[in-house]
């Protein structure tokens with residue numbers, strides 16, 4: 001017998017439930033909690049633990065046999081679902097010299113950030129995007145993309161995508177490309193040139209709504225680092241840049257936001273919490289973060305999560321440390337659910 005069996009309306013409740021009705025009054029607190037409660041604890045995936053698996057995947061899994069040689073960092077709190085933190089996955093893609101990862105396109109949105117990818121190229125909608133250190137390459141929804149390693153060494157890059165969000169919405173569409181389409185790879189930077197200069201845009205008389213997905217796909221690391229160098233330091237040592245859609249000044253995609261953060265040794269950043277979820281990649285340097293009740297010591301290529309509504313503060317141990325942070329913030333902004341709190 002359930003806990004409700006002694007109440008005066010017990011028989012009504014049982015009858016309702018048997019007929020596929022739920023009285024709101026017995027479950028109001030369950031379905032309207034007073035605040036968010038992330039399923040997952042904050043988690044760190046150190047590169048040194050991951051590297052042997054990446055090496056095995058490179059040796060044991062031919063690229064011709066698979067869609068992508070990517071390994072996703074998964075949190076066990078999601079009950080076996082392929083999720084890193086709510087709505088998001090993070091992964092590393094591994095390519096051997098000469099590897100071609102077959103072209104495809106899909107409604108899920110993804111980004112990749114070059115960590116050790118010199119010689120690799122991602123082609124997005126017929127534009128060649130070379131993966132220089134610290135480069136960000138977007139694949140907005142339904143953009144064709146394939147990858148090649150034209151270099152002489154194994155390459156690695158960090159991926160993030162909104163796959164759990166799109167699976168939750170059951171809004172996946174996927175189109176395979178052809179492994180034998182030689183022309184796909186024979187392109188130059190193409191229309192990416194139209195987005196190369198910051199502060200300049202193609203003029204148009206067309207009256208149309210601002211596109212929610214960036215038309216610029218390639219954000220060179222050299223430009224990000226130069227701008228971080230130029231930013232004045234804040235009281236808590238944090239200097240942050242947001243990658244933007246040049247046509248709107250808003251987030252790079254409708255569902256994903258990207259940020260570059262530079263920390264200075266000494267100060268810990270003021271703790272903050274937000275309703276959206278974030279994943280941080282350590283681009284350079286060393287440091288530590290307090291996320292919820294966890295404390296992470298991190299170094300280059302480590303990845304950690306900042307689940308929603310969890311306090312987070314970061315600190316560099318080296319003179320400077322750079323983080324790349326990807327989040328689902330635009331989803332919360334679009335739905336008017338964004339809340340951010342900062343410690344006093």
Ligand code: GTQ
Nearest residue numbers: 068070091110145159161
């Ligand atoms: O590069 O196309 O890590 O489609 C997951 C899904 C990478 C990609 C991932 C993808 C890709």
Ligand code: FE2
Nearest residue numbers: 104106110145
């Ligand atoms: Fe893809």
